[in-house]
Amino acid sequence: MQETRLDTARIRAARRVIDPMFLDTPLYRCEALEPHIGCAVSVKLETANPVRSFKARGTEVVASGLADRGPSAVVCASAGNLGQALAWSGRGRGIDVTVVASRSAPAAKLDRIRALGARLELVDGDFDMARERAAAVARYDGIRLVEDSLDIETCEGAATIGLELVGAAPSFDTVPFDTVLIALGGGALATGVGHVVKALAPEVEVVCVQPLGAPAMTRSWRQRRVVTTGSTRTIADGVAGRRPIPAVLDDLLVVADDAVLVREASIVAGMRLLLDHAGLVVEPSAALGLAAILEDRDRFAGRHVVTIVCGGNVDMDAYRRWVNAAPR
Structure with missing residues (x-):
């Protein structure tokens, strides 16, 4: 793998300074979701902590x-x-x-x-x-x-999620999943987890997901240069940046296999599925992975996908409006 700003040894060391309550978050296969999305899916739950996010x-x-x-x-x-x-x-x-x-x-x-x-x-x-x-x-x-994503500590802290994903396998030779879907905003989560996955399990596909209404980082990844946008329009406020950071984009170009954009309706449908079939109340950014599957079922059919449920801080009045409007 080409070099990024991240270092696997520092990422391992980061685990020693992070409060244990934020580490080793639940990772489990959610079979109840699978009939509705057409593939095997495991959930990495980053909301079960005092700040309800990674x-x-x-x-x-x-x-x-x-x-x-x-x-x-x-x-x-x-x-x-x-x-x-x-x-x-x-x-x-x-x-x-x-x-x-x-x-x-x-x-x-x-x-x-x-x-x-x-x-x-x-x-x-x-x-x-x-x-x-x-x-x-x-x-x-x-x-x-x-500065989130620019400061390497934010990326390497997020990267400890990748250690837990790969470490959950019986050995580092094989992992039980073949794809990881990561919400893409400023890039700390995507570059951090992506670095570890590509270093330790390079056969796993790293797919980043962003809303159509906030596409700056995805457009930048596709064009291999920083692309800014004049505005954003998405309910996924946690990933709604307009100005990608060049150094973060450089890292993303190394670790991401793909970056996709999804519609607002798909994000809401993902939130509804996580509520109905996993019992999870999540913010829109946390449903981006499921939104990507819903929009391209053929691509993920037959795969075992991990999606990182990255946050659960949501305005409940807005949440009720969104999920109640989503078709069951």
Whole structure:
């Protein structure tokens, strides 16, 4: 495999600084889903933790390094999940955390950030506007800017999921699945898990999934150069970026076998399937993997697919509207 910014030895070391409650999350074959999607599917459940997403794996690595250097303060931009995770990891280590988010971010995520003790600053506009403001706060206050996907700790923390996926096999020679479907936003999850899978189980296909309404990283992967978009339009707020980071794209080009775009109706249908047949309430980003299967059943027929259920922070009023409108 070509080199990425990630290092497998550092990823293994990251497990030693991540709170165990975020590690070894459930991985199980969900046979109840299979008649509805036409292939074998296993679920990696990243919502069974205090922040209900995979993001704390990365923020634990960030916060551990900061705590080793004494009192500190950090700022990040967040669509909601990173902010919660950084607030949780910082609170336990005496780190002052500021989170910049869009006013349009889901209220449930914003409320949880506040409840975890972080200072929350809201801006007009989308996530990329929040990124600009967070960078300005970091410069003005002279504090650490935590930038998801660009900061290697966030990628290598997420990559520990890949170790657990491959390590679940009886040996590193074979794995029980042949495809892993990964939600694609800024790229930390995709590049992290993809790096480990390609390093330890290169025969497994790594497929990244993004909404049609937020296609910047997928278009960039396809054209092998950074492609920005003027706006986003998707319910999957956690992956709704407009400006890919060049270094992250470089890593994605190494580890991803494919990147696909899916419709909003398919995302909602995936959420409904996870509720009805797996008993899981998930945010839209977590249903992207199932959406990809629903849109291309022939491609995945006969395969054993792993989908990473990456987050469960969702506004329940919106969730009820979406799933109640989805056909059963």
